[in-house]
Amino acid sequence: MTPKADSRPHVVIVGAGFGGLACARALGGKPVKVTIVDRRNYHLFVPLLYQVATAALSPADIARPIRRILGRFANIEVVLGTVTGIDTVTRRVRLAGGTELTYDKLVVATGSDYSYFGHPEWAECAPGLRSLEDARRIRARLLTAFERAEVSRDPARQAALMTTVIVGGGPTGVEMAGAVAELARHALARDFQHIDPRRAKIVLIEAGPRILSGFPEKLSDYAKAALERLGVTVITNEAVESIDAKGVVVAGRRIDAGTVIWGAGIKASPAGGWLGAALDRAGRVPLDPDLSVKGVADVYALGDIASTPDENGTPLPALAQVAAQQGYHLGRALAANLQDGRPLPPFKFHNRGNTAIIGRHAAVFDFGWTQLKGRFAWLMWAIIHVYLLVGFDNRLRVTLQWVWAYMTYERGARLIMSDFES
């Protein structure tokens, strides 16, 4: 991809997650040529991925073509491609297939992956929840486990198949545990003849002393109690020692499980390594306050791949709102810089509220200066998430589906696709 003969400065953005997309939008319509590269053709609304994994929503409900989102900006080109390397000296981004993009300014927003803490072999038995493929895989495993329990005549095997273990008590783990519990207790409850899905066992394992460790302690306690009301067994202070196709071992004790889901830790995407900057222990790129990569000219990073200290020096958490705010800030700053030569102002994070949801009736919200929990928090969560969903038709469809699901406990997307039957 050779850029057209074009005097406009060229900003290349790698990654169309919350950060990259916000950056591109802020540059939309400005006298700057923008190319945004992603290996997917869609932007994924990751906070609702757990609803695809538990059959409440369809993939297309939470994904939207990047071309469609950015199509109204004539100065933005969308490229479907996988970045294989970055040369910060010659200012080139290499894509699989051999094409190269030259940049004047580069924004790296490639996000994070799950980290299996030195046990990559666990990935096969305990998929994480980062992509639509992951979500469909987990959905197929969950539903297949109940189907197998139905035809088994061995009570021990039935009980094992009806056990779901979720590793990691962060927001994803908590949300998955609540959603799996409700899937089993309600949507599946009356559909089988030989098993009672309401007796399904859901175990949430957290190695630290409490779940939702990023939240104030009283919200952790509330979330634990809310999960237990849904029938989830919450284990804290115990680390998973091994995972195989039949279950997990935790604190020397074996738990047989039909489905194991990983949500225990993340690591920065490998793109940071290509920049030649010294990475921190979690593989993140260290940034200056204006989001430029330390020691590398004209390269910026944002979101989960980067480490941005807040005013107290602690790194900002890996959250969608951090990435989105950084993207918006950087896009505006770059536009001003490229137009008028203005220096880039430092980024400042505004906490819009950190949230986790527990089933259909409870959520926790932490705004820093105040906290919310319970049904009202749930309603607020639902309204905010529908509002943030990209695309008007998605919002309408998802709202309709939620209202329907709320009234009936029905799950519309209970499909086991054969390519994930195992």
Added chain:
Amino acid sequence: MTPKADSRPHVVIVGAGFGGLACARALGGKPVKVTIVDRRNYHLFVPLLYQVATAALSPADIARPIRRILGRFANIEVVLGTVTGIDTVTRRVRLAGGTELTYDKLVVATGSDYSYFGHPEWAECAPGLRSLEDARRIRARLLTAFERAEVSRDPARQAALMTTVIVGGGPTGVEMAGAVAELARHALARDFQHIDPRRAKIVLIEAGPRILSGFPEKLSDYAKAALERLGVTVITNEAVESIDAKGVVVAGRRIDAGTVIWGAGIKASPAGGWLGAALDRAGRVPLDPDLSVKGVADVYALGDIASTPDENGTPLPALAQVAAQQGYHLGRALAANLQDGRPLPPFKFHNRGNTAIIGRHAAVFDFGWTQLKGRFAWLMWAIIHVYLLVGFDNRLRVTLQWVWAYMTYERGARLIMSDFES
């Protein structure tokens, strides 16, 4: 799966398509034990599959868990399993994994597959459209072809990638051609910078003298004209000679294409071979007028796998409405027979109208005694298809999506999932 000690007669139904499902429903609540086996956990509304393949609908919109549909009948057991053999002497159905079902009455409703006329190697290059996996695969190929055209700088390769060839001018081929044309001309039209998707080429190839050969000639002519108005090139009287990853050869002429879709012929599912009955040339099971398999006691067949002559002796076409009517008829007949020993009455088909749709504005309807075409036929088609969709929430969602898509030409499900990237 040993049947419970149970004095009720046991009806086993293999296949939960339109026929098997209608049969199970007709037996619901009767003093009969019913087991329905399918290798999928969902019933698929195949007539709308082309809309998933062209990104208008999501898989879950046209699929519904079999357990959910039949869950209200306590006498029906749903088994997710693959039938590997049938023994009509000991009256057993064998499932993969070793379980066996014994039956008093067996209903075989396993449908049909695409036939590649002795060229199974074409299947990889030219997927048919029979399953959700097929639909997602075709969707990914179509969308990926445009993405590749966008990054290519070779005009010949761009033109090839933007060419879609559809083999077979039956209803599926006609519907796919119209839907692909509209996807390219409208939904994708403004989303690219280096290609103009409106210049995409769609070629429909039919070996016979006219498309929609199952319809009266004037409807074929209308459909051809309607497709040509959408920009589809319709080729008749020419057979495809070869298919490879780069395109097709038809009548000695090569057509390079980014996507090739097969819709040219069907063959009965292999289950017919297990019954020990003499099959017809198309592999279909010959039936007596009461839908019992000729010469095999207590075994029935219906839908695409069977050959049922109409009053003139011509076999009924492989249509959803034939299968559904047969299923309903057989279910009621078996219930009466098993309760009171009443003999099974002969099946009689009532033509409810054969239909095909061409894009957003045109459809054809053939009721035998009268024909319809144009916008009114399209509206009728839409109302009937939404009405027939299983599940109230699906109907609502699909209606909403269609109204939205009709107003905006938007396609919500434009996702390329990585497992189908090629």
